[in-house]
Every structure is written in C-alpha cells, then in structure tokens.
Amino acid sequence: MRSTSTLFIAAASALALSACGGSGGSANGARDYVTAVGSSTVYPFATAVAEQYARDSGGKSPVIESTGTGAGMKLFCGGVGAQYPDIEDASRRIKKSEFEECQKNGVTEIVEIQVGIDGIAFAEAKQGPGMALTPTDIYKALAANPFGKPNAAKTWKDVNPSLPDMPILVYGPPSTSGTRDALKELILEAGCKTDAATKALKDSDKEKYEATCHQIREDGPYVDAGENDNLIVQKISQNPKAVGIFGFSFLEENGEVLKGIPMSGIEPTYASISSFEYPGARPLYIYVKKQHLAPIRGLKEYVQSWPAAWGEDGLLKKKGMVISPEDVRKKNADIIAAMTPLDPAELK
16 A cells, blocks of 8 residues: 655755755755655655656655645745755646746746546445445535535435435545545536536636535535545545545555445546546646756656656556556657746636
8 A cells, every 4th residue: 555655854845945045036056856746646656756767867866745736836836946846746737826826936937747647536445335426416415505505415315315325424635635626626516517507607606606516515524534545545444334535546556445436327447537438537747847957956857757657568557547648648758858838828
C-alpha cells in the first residue's frame, strides 16, 4: 500500500529558505534539488519519476510534497525564487483565477504538461453490499442543499428506494484537493443538472447555481478524510457500510480489500477511464515554473524524464496510472522539449 506521507518536508523547507536568493523576479541563489507540491493523486507518480530520475542521473531526488492541488497552487503561485516550489502536481487543470494569482506574484511563464489520466473512483469493502450509484444518487446524498432544499437524507434508501437501507457514510477528499474539485464538477454537477429549474440557474444566477450544485453537506454523512488517500482505503476496508472516494490508482492497488462501485452502470476500470466512458475520468497534470529552469539544478532534466515514464511500457502504468492516448503523449512530450508556456486564453 502506498504511503502518501511527505518526503523530508521540514528539512527541505529549511534548506530552501536558507538557500533563497530573493523573492522577486528571479530564482537567484537556487537549490541543488527540485521541489514539487500539490495533488495527493499525482504524488505517488511524481515520487516514482523522482526516484527513477535520481537513480539514472546520480543527482539528488526531487522533494515531493502532498498538499492537495488547491493548496499546492497557492504555494506554487506565491512567487519566483528558491523558497517557492518549482512544480505543481495537479489532479485538475489550473483555474484562470490561480493563473492570474501567479502572474500577480511574478510567476509569468507556466508550462502545463498532461502526464496521464485518472478517475474519481467510488469504492466499498469487498464484503460491502454491492452498491450501484449514479451522479444523481451521489448529489442527493452529499449536496448540502440538493435542488435548493436542505439535505435531510439519512440513508441511501432515502436517496433512492433501490439502494440499501443503511446510513450514508462517505469518506472523501478535503476542500484543498483537486479530487474534491473534480467530484463537484464531474459528479455532483451532473446530478444537479438533472433538474431543469436548477440547471437554468447557471445562466440566471451563477452564484446560487454553484452553491446548489457544488456545496457538500457538513452534517456528518460526508467525512473529510484529509489528503491521505490511504486513510480512506483503511477506513472503508474496515467498514462494509462505508463508501470511499479517491483516485482510481488507489482502488486498483487495493483490489484485494476493495471493489469499485459502478457509476451509471459503468465500472471504474482502466479501460473505461482511458476512454473517458466512466463519468469520473479526468486528466492529470504537472505545472512547471519556467523561470526556475536555469537556476534550479536538475529541474529541466527531471521534467524531461517524464515522457519515458508515461508510455505504454513505462514506469507509471506499472504504478497504476491510466496512460494518455498516443497523440496526447506526443503533444505533451513536444511541450516539454520546447518548454512551451501555457496560453491563458484556454483557461476558465
């Protein structure tokens, strides 16, 4: 089972600060190792590539920190200089507002690289009741105010008469997580939009629409389990009445104690996520601070080591990553070769 604990974080932070050459527009003074923050889903993949890079190059292994995508973006966009991370690992695309925050703080060139695909997997213990859910079921169970009314559902049967008569108990990611963002945008919103009046709010009252469709209840049925996805695995493997939400790779790696829950009749599998047939499929990214490429030793080489790892026979597939189609892999390998900055016009 993977450990998502942070690698040497306290020591690395102290070293980075002591080596800092300034917080202005250049990464002066530099470090002799790479730092990355962000997604707990991308963390094990980034760590695997870092370890392989260190073995192959003989250099220092990049220090990877699992902070969650949202929290990582704040650190990454904090500025340019050795005290700021070089890379943001993300289980969703950077938001326009985050990009603008980066720009405001002098992070003017950001390279976006899609490294693979993942799915937001819903799972239960092997001895669980054999749940089968839809985005509407999830929305009615977890939204704070489904279709504009306070959530009073206590059991899955309250949500859908065909579901088990057992309490709703879902362990999932925190608000800082890209997995949480994807849960809201790919699953909850899909369930929310099944009601025509609620769907119409998107154009008439966007703030109310987002509150109705994205806000998760805080009265007990949804349990924020933090950024450690292995904790969710442990919780649900020990409780057959609980449901867990995490990246597909954690489901695949723990198949001896967990089973995937079908979403709209589609099982979370490598094939269904690769084809984006599964409703929770999503791309995974790393974001590179181009201004750090020259002064931070090993950054360019570490980033250049990703394409060899993300192929059909590469390291990351063996680690549980769903491999991107060949054209996507080529496009992103070309981005790395040229270190082409992201065009902000593409962002929402």
